[in-house]
Amino acid sequence: MADNLQDQLYQRIREGLLAGRFQPGERLKIRDLAAEWGTSPMPVRAALQRLVAEGALEGEPQRSVRVPPMTRERYQNIFQVRLGLEGLAVELATPRLTAANLTELRECVARMDQAIEQRQVQAYLDANSQFHLHLYSACGNPVLLRSIESLWLQVGPFFNRLFTGADLSLRLNDFHEEAFASIEAGDAKAARQAMEQDLTYFARFLLNLLDLEPGQR
Structure with a gap:
């Protein structure tokens, strides 16, 4: 069940990136996303880390994540x-x-x-x-x-x-x-x-x- 939820959150964030629903440089706060989607921080964090590994997001100190800026x-x-x-x-x-x-x-x-x-x-x-x-x-x-x-x-x-x-x-x-x-x-x-x-x-x-x-x- 946890893996399925993580996959759903991953797809939701991924689709948002593809369709331009996030801004370059925007920081994605795990607790805020978890509260918005009614889940615990753990599957949100795992979904974000998958996107960091793919180069779609950037990891920052203190486990924060942001959309890479564009030049x-x-x-x-x-x-x-x-x-x-x-x-x-x-x-x-x-x-x-x-x-x-x-x-x-x-x-x-x-x-x-x-x-x-x-x-x-x-x-x-x-x-x-x-x-x-x-x-x-x-x-x-x-x-x-x-x-x-x-x-x-x-x-x-x-x-x-x-x-x-x-x-x-x-x-x-x-x-x-x-x-x-x-x-x-x-x-x-x-x-x-x-x-x-x-x-x-x-x-x-x-x-x-x-x-x-x-x-x-």
Whole structure:
């Protein structure tokens, strides 16, 4: 039972990191999380330590844990790796997708459009992470998928810190729509190209915002 609870807490925190629900530099207090989720500190501590071991969180003195801060250099390094890995994942996944997969991806694109129109940042980030990770999960290569998820755990918190409702550009979903059209047509090369364009546009968008933050110029 304890292991099952630890797994549930691990998944909850992990999903929060992937979807940008935590902030870079944010300290995660074990007792506060335990109180919020109605459990003892022990399974929370164990779940956090698993994420520290994966590089998604950082351990600090006195057993505290925080979300790693993000710098321009660190984001650029992660982006370079993401571009190659995620492009490959899209190309591998495209011929393997089922009708159910396509329905899920189509719904994610629609939710992103709606979130942009309504200026709902977290709804956009949730649908964005679901679109990408659902697509990549069909790549058929578990090593590739684990590598991608590890990178997303590191950049997810950065997305939310830099977004405000006013920052939701209407272009943010263009490349998702292009990628999905290519996926639906079975054109793996075109789908990869559209996804790489999406990642590049998104990176430039975030880096431009990061340049406006104090201490990052």
